Amino acid sequence: MFSKKAVIATLAAAGLLGASALTLDVDIRLKDSQANAATSSSSAWSRTKPYPMQEVYYPGTETLGANEMRVIACGTGMPQPRLKQAAACFVVELGNGDKFIFDMGEGSFERIMALGIPLDQLDKVFLGHLHLDHAGDFPAFYFTGPVNNRLTPLRLWGPSGVRPEWGTETWAAKMQEQWAWEKAGRGSAVDPRGLELEVNEFDWMAVNNVIYDERGVTIRTLPAIHLDQSVSFLLDWNGLRFAFSSDTLPNKWWREHATGADLSIHECFIPPQMMMDRYGMTPSEAVMVGTQGHTAAQAFGKIMSLTEPKHAVCYHFQNDFDTQIVVAEEIRKTYDGPLDLAIDFMTWNVTKSGVRTRMAVPNHESFPAPPQMTKQPPDSMKAYKWTEFSLSGVEPESAAVTNALIEAFNKRNGTDVKPGLTGLPFKK
Ligand SMILES: [Zn+2]
Numbered sequence: 001m002f003s004k005k006a007v008i009a010t011l012a013a014a015g016l017l018g019a020s021a022l023t024l025d026v027d028i029r030l031k032d033s034q035a036n037a038a039t040s041s042s043s044a045w046s047r048t049k050p051y052p053m054q055e056v057y058y059p060g061t062e063t064l065g066a067n068e069m070r071v072i073a074c075g076t077g078m079p080q081p082r083l084k085q086a087a088a089c090f091v092v093e094l095g096n097g098d099k100f101i102f103d104m105g106e107g108s109f110e111r112i113m114a115l116g117i118p119l120d121q122l123d124k125v126f127l128g129h130l131h132l133d134h135a136g137d138f139p140a141f142y143f144t145g146p147v148n149n150r151l152t153p154l155r156l157w158g159p160s161g162v163r164p165e166w167g168t169e170t171w172a173a174k175m176q177e178q179w180a181w182e183k184a185g186r187g188s189a190v191d192p193r194g195l196e197l198e199v200n201e202f203d204w205m206a207v208n209n210v211i212y213d214e215r216g217v218t219i220r221t222l223p224a225i226h227l228d229q230s231v232s233f234l235l236d237w238n239g240l241r242f243a244f245s246s247d248t249l250p251n252k253w254w255r256e257h258a259t260g261a262d263l264s265i266h267e268c269f270i271p272p273q274m275m276m277d278r279y280g281m282t283p284s285e286a287v288m289v290g291t292q293g294h295t296a297a298q299a300f301g302k303i304m305s306l307t308e309p310k311h312a313v314c315y316h317f318q319n320d321f322d323t324q325i326v327v328a329e330e331i332r333k334t335y336d337g338p339l340d341l342a343i344d345f346m347t348w349n350v351t352k353s354g355v356r357t358r359m360a361v362p363n364h365e366s367f368p369a370p371p372q373m374t375k376q377p378p379d380s381m382k383a384y385k386w387t388e389f390s391l392s393g394v395e396p397e398s399a400a401v402t403n404a405l406i407e408a409f410n411k412r413n414g415t416d417v418k419p420g421l422t423g424l425p426f427k428k
């Protein structure tokens with residue numbers, strides 16, 4: 001095999017998209033098993049009590065330790081959409097109660113919702129750059145947050161642009177303009193607080209630049225080498241460091257400042273030959289994209305050897321039974337430390353004593369978590385006005401059925417909800 005250490009295939013949780021992730025760190029897994037066995041009530045397995053070993057993470061069932069960090073992959077894939085992997089997104093939860101989202105690529109919003117975390121608690125988003133596979137789900141997350149019971153303003157951090165119109169501030173302003181109708185319609189029907197957006201644009205070229213410093217949590221940026229105006233992030237809290245590359249070539253700033261991180265998540269691509277086969281790329285496209293615009297697997301291994309994280313994670317490739325062997329072989333030519341090949345819903349519990357890797361079991365049939373605060377009525381001044389044209393098209397006999405339903409609803413619930421549209425034809 002490709003590792004000096006034993007290779008253990010992570011068990012795919014029931015119905016978990018056929019996940020086939022590899023975890024290449026037998027030492028930590030053995031430690032976990034022993035720890036779990038020690039906390040069980042009896043060394044003998046009961047036929048009716050919970051089994052002593054639980055190698056999956058069920059979201060919403062575990063208390064996060066006061067000194068613990070939990071990171072969940074909500075997107076590990078590519079710009080090419082696929083069911084198994086959304087594009088880049090990692091949720092970081094801290095023992096002080098803070099939660100952060102790093103990157104929000106296409107498809108990641110539904111992964112986040114499958115964790116059941118109330119959206120009020122996910123009010124901080126950090127974008128490493130504005131490619132669709134790192135920012136594409138942000139508009140959906142922002143605009144439909146209030147529909148999903150986010151009642152607090154959303155806070156966004158993103159890089160400045162080489163040109164002002166390419167920066168995060170303009171991007172967020174244009175996004176609001178582009179979705180003006182969505183905002184007008186949606187905004188007039190929900191608690192308005194969730195539609196407030198705080199935009200924090202920072203200098204993409206600043207090195208080790210503090211962009212966030214609250215409640216003992218510091219987040220810094222490093223310039224990334226990825227078509228300019230891209231950054232990587234370092235989160236420090238309670239003596240733990242989380243490093244996230246977003247997209248970048250291995251660079252001197254990462255080497256200097258990300259060294260020794262507890263959990264180091266860095267992008268990594270499949271080899272150019274494979275990109276030609278799988279994507280239909282020309283040789284020059286494959287070499288350019290796979291080694292210049294992004295980090296080749298061997299180069300990922302090299303930068304991990306140079307920066308010696310306690311635990312390394314590679315992401316940003318289609319992680320399948322055939323690609324993962326190739327990627328791991330490439331990485332093992334230059335790095336032999338602890339390593340995970342990330343797949344969606346991979347979860348890391350990070351403490352001073354080490355990193356535990358498991359797969360989370362997502363809820364495939366999730367509804368929004370209940371609102372955490374009392375809802376405020378929508379802003380009546382911003383109420384959306386339907387055109388007479390639409391109102392004139394309501395079919396009267398169906399409207400009578402709907403009105404009867406509303407009447408019954410009011411009776412059952414002791415309410416007095418007025419049928420705003422279907423009542424109209426009968427008011428005349
Ligand atoms: Zn990118």
Ligand SMILES: [Zn+2]
Pocket residue numbers: 088131133134247316
């Ligand atoms: Zn990317």
